Amino acid sequence: MLRLETIVAGYNKSIALDGVSIDIPAGTIVSVVGANGAGKSTIVNTISRLVSTYSGTIRFDGRDITGSKPAEVVELGIVQVPEGRQLFAPLTVEENLRLGFHRLAGKPDSAQKYRERLDYVLDLFPIMKQRIGQRAGTMSGGEQQMVAVSRALMAEPKLLMLDEPSLGLAPMIVDQIFDILAKLRKDGLTILLVEQHADEALALADYGYVMAVGKVRAEGPGNDLRDTPALHQSYLGKVVA
Amino acid sequence: MLARPRPEAPRAPTIVPVLCILALGLALPLVLTSGFHIRLAMLVWIYAILCMGFNLLYGYSGQISLGQPAFYAIGAYAFGMLQVMLGWSPVLAFLGSLALVAVLSLLIGLPLLRLRTHYLAMATLAFMLIQNGVANRWIEFTGGQSGIAVPPLQWGGEPIGRTGIYYIVLALAAAVLLLHDLLIRSHLGRAMQAIRDDETAAQALGVRVTRYKLRVLVLSGVMAAVAGVCFGFTSLRVDPSLSEFHVLVSMLTIAVVGGLGTRFGPIVGAVIVVVLPQLLTQFGELETVVYGLFILLFLLFLPHGLAGVLERRDWFARRSSSPRMASRTRELEREPS
Numbered sequence: 356m357l358r359l360e361t362i363v364a365g366y367n368k369s370i371a372l373d374g375v376s377i378d379i380p381a382g383t384i385v386s387v388v389g390a391n392g393a394g395k396s397t398i399v400n401t402i403s404r405l406v407s408t409y410s411g412t413i414r415f416d417g418r419d420i421t422g423s424k425p426a427e428v429v430e431l432g433i434v435q436v437p438e439g440r441q442l443f444a445p446l447t448v449e450e451n452l453r454l455g456f457h458r459l460a461g462k463p464d465s466a467q468k469y470r471e472r473l474d475y476v477l478d479l480f481p482i483m484k485q486r487i488g489q490r491a492g493t494m495s496g497g498e499q500q501m502v503a504v505s506r507a508l509m510a511e512p513k514l515l516m517l518d519e520p521s522l523g524l525a526p527m528i529v530d531q532i533f534d535i536l537a538k539l540r541k542d543g544l545t546i547l548l549v550e551q552h553a554d555e556a557l558a559l560a561d562y563g564y565v566m567a568v569g570k571v572r573a574e575g576p577g578n579d580l581r582d583t584p585a586l587h588q589s590y591l592g593k594v595v596a
Numbered sequence: 597m598l599a600r601p602r603p604e605a606p607r608a609p610t611i612v613p614v615l616c617i618l619a620l621g622l623a624l625p626l627v628l629t630s631g632f633h634i635r636l637a638m639l640v641w642i643y644a645i646l647c648m649g650f651n652l653l654y655g656y657s658g659q660i661s662l663g664q665p666a667f668y669a670i671g672a673y674a675f676g677m678l679q680v681m682l683g684w685s686p687v688l689a690f691l692g693s694l695a696l697v698a699v700l701s702l703l704i705g706l707p708l709l710r711l712r713t714h715y716l717a718m719a720t721l722a723f724m725l726i727q728n729g730v731a732n733r734w735i736e737f738t739g740g741q742s743g744i745a746v747p748p749l750q751w752g753g754e755p756i757g758r759t760g761i762y763y764i765v766l767a768l769a770a771a772v773l774l775l776h777d778l779l780i781r782s783h784l785g786r787a788m789q790a791i792r793d794d795e796t797a798a799q800a801l802g803v804r805v806t807r808y809k810l811r812v813l814v815l816s817g818v819m820a821a822v823a824g825v826c827f828g829f830t831s832l833r834v835d836p837s838l839s840e841f842h843v844l845v846s847m848l849t850i851a852v853v854g855g856l857g858t859r860f861g862p863i864v865g866a867v868i869v870v871v872l873p874q875l876l877t878q879f880g881e882l883e884t885v886v887y888g889l890f891i892l893l894f895l896l897f898l899p900h901g902l903a904g905v906l907e908r909r910d911w912f913a914r915r916s917s918s919p920r921m922a923s924r925t926r927e928l929e930r931e932p933s
Contacts, residue, residue, distance in 0.1 A: 403799075403800055405796060405799060405800065424804075425799040425800065425802070426799070426802045426803065426804045428802075429800070429801060429802030430802060434800075434801070434802075435800050437796075437797055437800055441794050441796070441797035441800075442797075443789060443790050443793045443794065443797070444793065445789070445793065446786070446789060446790075446793075450786055450789075453783070453786055454786050454787065454790050454798075454801055454803075455801055457783075457787065457801050457802045457803055458801075458802045460783050506801070507801075510801070510802065
């Protein structure tokens with residue numbers, strides 16, 4: 356569904372992705388793991404076109420989207436849950452969800468569609484039913500992450516990208532969120548999961564990539580990657596024999 | 597707005613308070629008998645119009661423009677000059693000046709909205725200073741210091757009386773107020789707040805940030821021009837003082853006192869900033885000191901402005917009544933200490 360072909364990308368002159376190729380087939384969960392600074396978030400933001408690329412191409416359903424604007428990418432159905440959630444804190448949960456619905460807002464039948472999407476996310480996270488009028492900034496971290504995921508789902512994405520959804524959350528909440536991701540895959544959604552918590556993320560994934568300093572060091576089916584030396588090296592540095 | 601009632605569904609803000617404010621405005625000339633008081637009431641509406649534009653731009657979209665007084669002045673000048681120089685009717689001159697300001701703000705917005713925070717403030721302030729310089733120095737065109745006379749509005753060959761003028765100002769203020777309120781409660785309003793709170797996050801949700809910013813800049817410029825036109829036909833003279841610092845200071849004071857990013861902040865603030873100095877004249881020479889003290893107290897104790905007080909009460913209500921707090925309390929009670 357989405358394919359990065361030897362992408363070189365970065366911030367000003369410093370290169371954060373150095374020839375990265377990643378393939379995300381439809382209906383699967385692909386996890387990208389690696390230590391801090393490996394370039395994981397840059398992948399998500401490159402696909403969202405918030406980071407500029409120096410070379411390489413991004414293809415979505417065969418179409419070259421390297422030159423697209425962020426809003427055009429969202430219109431195609433590629434939506435991210437940003438790192439650190441980035442909710443609009445002074446707005447209510449409902450208003451945050453409505454902003455997530457931005458992609459579909461102007462279309463005919465949007466009121467009907469909005470209700471459908473709202474019911475869908477409230478079924479996934481029933482706890483939000485009671486929080487719908489609460490200001491997003493007054494919620495706990497776990498609840499905020501649920502709102503952030505819901506906000507992205509409101510856009511009815513084809514590809515959902517999550518950037519460190521476990522950041523600062525209790526392990527129990529992380530499990531809950533990962534369970535939801537498995538459920539979303541069952542519903543046919545394609546997911547790109549970027550995580551520091553490698554073991555859980557790879558266990559969930561159909562396919563995984565291990566990154567270190569801007570390069571893919573290893574790739575393979577999620578479960579196979581969990582014990583590769585490349586994974587340990589990417590977190591702990593090269594083993595000196 | 598919601599399809600069906602849900603527990604804790606947020607009450608959609610109603611239009612009732614807007615209608616109350618307008619009813620109050622309608623009744624005002626019945627209470628105010630002296631011409632001076634009517635004039636103050638008109639000034640309140642004019643400043644309210646100017647500040648509603650600023651509120652949309654800065655309060656809701658987070659884009660600070662100190663150039664609003666320039667659009668205010670250009671609106672007023674164009675309204676006068678189109679009538680005097682080109683012989684346009686007042687209605688045509690009104691529409692013409694709005695169109696002129698719309699085009700100007702678009703041209704200025706294209707390069708300037710790439711800037712953020714104090715850089716945007718400085719650049720727009722420079723625009724105000726340039727406009728003021730032109731108004732002052734290009735004497736053949738603008739009349740220099742003494743400005744230009746604006747022909748009085750007429751109805752059936754007779755100049756319209758003070759009360760009539762008041763109702764025209766009120767009608768324009770009502771239009772701006774309704775538009776201001778509609779925008780805030782619409783999807784555009786939410787997109788604007790998203791841009792204010794986090795531009796990148798808004799972009800990641802598909803909000804076309806530059807396009808929205810430009811739209812709001814043009815809209816707030818046009819609102820400033822409406823205020824300028826109102827000033828033109830109430831004062832019958834426009835001069836360079838329209839884009840001097842005291843206008844900018846009044847506008848910012850209204851924003852602070854009324855409350856930025858609130859529905860009624862511009863109106864509440866305009867009432868205070870226009871009326872308070874009149875009440876303080878009894879302090880004689882100490883007037884400005886007492887006025888300054890008031891502003892200081894506002895900043896210390898009401899950082900969200902007067903209109904923000906209502907909203908904050910709302911905030912606490914939402915929090916304390918949320919089931920989460922209730923369930924948390926239950927949890928705490930169950931926990932063995």
